[in-house]
Amino acid sequence: MATGERPLSPHLQVYRWQITMLLSITHRITGVGLSVGALVLTYWLAAAAYGPGAFERAQSFLNSWFGILLLLGWTFAIFFHLCNGIRHLFWDAGSGFEMSQVRASGWAVIIASVGLTVLVWAIGFGMMGGA
Amino acid sequence: MGMQSDLARVRHLGSAKEGTHHWWAQRLTAIALVPLSLWFIWQAISLGGLDWVAYKAWISHPANTLLMVMFVVAVFHHMQLGLQVVVEDYVHGEGAKITLLVLNKLLAVLLGGSCILSILKVAFGG
Numbered sequence: 313m314a315t316g317e318r319p320l321s322p323h324l325q326v327y328r329w330q331i332t333m334l335l336s337i338t339h340r341i342t343g344v345g346l347s348v349g350a351l352v353l354t355y356w357l358a359a360a361a362y363g364p365g366a367f368e369r370a371q372s373f374l375n376s377w378f379g380i381l382l383l384l385g386w387t388f389a390i391f392f393h394l395c396n397g398i399r400h401l402f403w404d405a406g407s408g409f410e411m412s413q414v415r416a417s418g419w420a421v422i423i424a425s426v427g428l429t430v431l432v433w434a435i436g437f438g439m440m441g442g443a
Numbered sequence: 444m445g446m447q448s449d450l451a452r453v454r455h456l457g458s459a460k461e462g463t464h465h466w467w468a469q470r471l472t473a474i475a476l477v478p479l480s481l482w483f484i485w486q487a488i489s490l491g492g493l494d495w496v497a498y499k500a501w502i503s504h505p506a507n508t509l510l511m512v513m514f515v516v517a518v519f520h521h522m523q524l525g526l527q528v529v530v531e532d533y534v535h536g537e538g539a540k541i542t543l544l545v546l547n548k549l550l551a552v553l554l555g556g557s558c559i560l561s562i563l564k565v566a567f568g569g
């Protein structure tokens with residue numbers, strides 16, 4: 313197939329950035345990121361099945377600075393993907409297609425996912441520090 | 444008047460030969476994941492600093508065993524469907540595409556299965 317000679321549509325970089333395209337690609341990036349998270353979940357559950365020693369190592373890995381970074385990224389990814397996923401489901405049901413609604417729901421997703429991430433970590437640290 | 448041939452209309456399956464099944468399964472698992480992942484996050488906050496004995500007590504509770512298994516099934520099914528779309532979008536060589544799609548399915552079943560086994564082993568183990 314001679315794909316080289318076909319006319320190309322303008323490349324992505326000629327477009328001005330808009331919230332709609334930012335959220336669209338972030339949904340995909342968080343989907344792939346959460347798939348990496350599923351590997352970490354597999355490791356954590358397997359470590360628990362292996363025994364107390366392995367589980368302790370898994371817990372202290374997740375409590376290291378790198379583990380905390382992963383968990384922080386995972387928390388934001390799941391909240392973003394979840395909120396934006398609900399936005400997708402509303403579209404699938406046929407509502408929210410006006411451009412003004414699409415932008416408003418997009419901002420709502422950003423605010424909600426950042427807010428929920430901060431909230432969960434505040435509760436988490438509160439429980440550890442307060443305990 | 445439709446744009447489809449008679450055969451396509453009879454089969455109702457479209458060019459991917461599987462109709463709306465993939466799309467529908469992706470939405471169903473997404474809906475299931477809304478409550479399940481909120482539940483998991485809520486549980487994970489309190490499990491953060493726990494040791495194995497506390498984990499065993501938690502996972503042995505029947506409601507937690509069941510919900511964890513359901514969460515894992517939904518995550519791996521949804522993930523497999525989602526990654527399939529990503530592969531289909533970006534990988535154009537037929538050989539590489541088929542290889543990755545098969546790998547995606549096998550790994551999802553293997554890893555999802557091992558998660559379930561890990562959950563049940565601690566939940567029912569002595």
Ligand code: HEM
Nearest residue numbers: 340343344346347394397398400473476477522525526528
């Ligand atoms: C840890 C769990 C999850 C993983 C690993 C995951 C993974 C993925 C992946 C890889 C995709 C494909 C992305 C794309 O085609 O661009 C996807 C799509 C999608 N996800 Fe998730 N996801 C998870 C949780 C959720 C949750 C909680 C929701 C809640 C609503 C959700 C809703 C969706 C929807 C609606 C799509 C389709 C979007 C579209 O039409 O392009 N996902 N997910």
